[in-house]
Amino acid sequence: MKRILSVSLFLALVASPFYVASAKHGAAGCGLGSVVITENKKVHQVIAATVNGTVLNQSFGISTGTLNCETSGFTQKQVEQQIFVHMNFQSLEQEFAKGSGEKMEAFASLMGCSDTGTFGKVGKEKFSALFDQNTPDSFLEKMRFEVANNSALVGSCKI
């Protein structure tokens, strides 16, 4: 019965565009540690895809149980920030212009900043400089610089 129904449903579906879910994990490791990003082409593809605004597929994730889990704390943090920024660049841009928002707050916590109010304020003030090159990487680099050197942020951020 299931098969018959299946065939019939299929008939009705052929015409439409599909979102095909994929879950190939390449060398994604464990924990947010999936972030053995350096050698993982898939993750780069996703990032590229995201930046271009095309539909991202589920190419990076954390496979459960089967794969390696080699991360060193430092790299992991950096890469985590990088993925987050690439994935959410448009939202971040908008929330920075506004000076508040859930993704901005999550980003602040990834940067080790507990005082999201100040983080948002600084981000808004420096908006034009932070986003002038319009790439996630340049924004991230500038934000890291701010977090390390801005007198208002230095107190509340732990890198």
Place this chain on the structure above:
Amino acid sequence: MLTRLRSFFIIFFLFSLFGTFSSAYATDTKKILEYQKLAEVKKLWEERYWILLLHYSKTTFGNWVSEADSSSFFLSKEGRNNPKSELLSAIEAFMTPASPPSGDENWMHPSCKFPERKRWIQEKLSIPDQDFTEVDCSRFEKWFATLNPKGAKIIFASYYMNAPASIFGHTLLKLDSGDPNRKEILEYSVNYAANADPESTNAIVYSILGLFGGYPGTFSLFPYYVKIAEYNDIESRDLWEYELDLKEEEVKRMTRHLWELGAATFDYYFLDENCSYHLFSLIEVARPSLYLRDKAPFVIPGDTVKKYLEQAGLVKEIKYRPSLHSKIIQKLRKMNEEERDLYENVMKNANISLLTNKEPDPKIRTSFLSDTILDSFRYKKAEGNSPKEWDQTYKQLLLFRSKLPTDYDDSGYSPITQSPHIGHGSSALYNEVGTSNLGNFLGFGYRAAVHDLLNTDQGYIPNSSVDYFSLKARYYQDSKKLHLEEFHIIRMLSLTPYNSLGRSVSYFVDSGADSSVYEKNRNKEDRKLLEWQALLRPEDLSYTLYRLDEISRSEKYERVTNANLETTFGYSFQDEFSEGPKRFLFSAQAGAKVRYNGKYDTNAIVAPQIATYWIANFDIFKAVLSLHYYTFSVYGIPDDYKAQLGFRYAIHANHELRLEAKAQRNYNEASFSYVYQF
């Protein structure tokens, strides 16, 4: 002396070495056998938890078979079908040292690969730690520590009419960590999906294989923000989060089991063994006293959400995460007239100078408008509806916005869509009585899933229908015939309003069978024949007259069932941005219809069709008028049409009364029905 001593030493050494080895070996084997025996006495493999951990289910013949389809998920060769042999093998494996085969860097000792199985067996048989073989499971431990699981949520991604794989919605699981500093969106979500490579798979292959279980389904974990970006931003689907009232230990058990599932693949079936079904399995591992899986033939994600809510106290909080599109609508509904006018003028040509060069006006909240316009630009871009030049405009507006303070309260919005748990049941039974020009009839119908156009919209996408496997049959009193009135393998109707945000296309697709009324030719021919006979054979006149009378009283028309395939596309219109309930919708569409019936000269006919819909929605009352016109005359066959008017009164979400009228070529009917949904 020295030699003797030396040889003695060597002998002693060898002896002791042998002794150590053999005794260690003997104890281990002995221990393994002891524990296996104990497990046999306790019939441990019959316990529900073991059955759940190995995903066993009973076949029709009463045998066990695991839903997992990969051999790496089992420790015994017969493990897939034999819970006992799997359990005994597990005891042995956890107590036996093993090292990786060369070259396999992903190898793990069974104790590390199946930590929850080990924990449970240890607890059940009271095995002291030192009886297990010593292993280094740092990979698992690191993974577990990263997740640091403490709580769980079921996430429902609402129905998405623009991709058939999503028309039933989707569910995923979110693990909440015990880390108070980790933001919600940085935590992990567990997704179960068919593992297909979109690069090399086209839609047709995907749907066939997806329905037949041709893809291995696997679990994967993603940071929740990835899923938010995918659903909220890219597909514009609202997310509903149901926080489960699970104890920390229950969540930890489930998470350890999730790790074990890394070794498993399951054949993926869209309709029953799908994402929602496997999340049920996970929740049952967390709390084995729940029986979530054994129910309906189809597992519709929206329905599964109801099942969580039916368990008293299982869901403790429900949260709504609007999509980008919903956020825009929310803001638009909060605008005053001046603001909405300005918004519409800006959006027309992306002329932001109307806003940026404006004199301050107390009636206009500039930052509120800027944020709404920024959202709208982003939405249009994601939909592929914005010209390249707008990118620069968007940048300018961002810069403008960064210099403004926030002059509005960005909270207190009401949800744009409703959670599926308040919706009516997805299966339905229709019971009707009616009258027509072919006599009175009694009718019944069944729908496997999900929602028809006359149903209440709560919990579903308003002004849409997805009828999967539904049929209506009639018994006509006069002809004493049972007639298949309509049958839908799948019928989808999506009436998304056209507005300044997007030129959403509305569509209708139907496949299955419909009815039409056929005028019998034989009737006419017989009459002619008899008229000739009356002239030629006057001696039989009385008989001829009797026959003529019979023919004139016999049916001239016959209702026939046709194979049917049709589709239309068009636009719908609704006052979407104003506050308050949305009462009316109008839609106009054009498309084609294929109708097959051996009684037509051309058998299969493809004809253009036009259709319109008008909907009036007053919560418990709803009226739908639909008109379809099929131009079969391109084949020299008379055109057909279908005009339907229906009124619905909902006594309760699951109990409806309907009054309907239908007119087709050569046929009219009126009916009254009671619809029960479950």
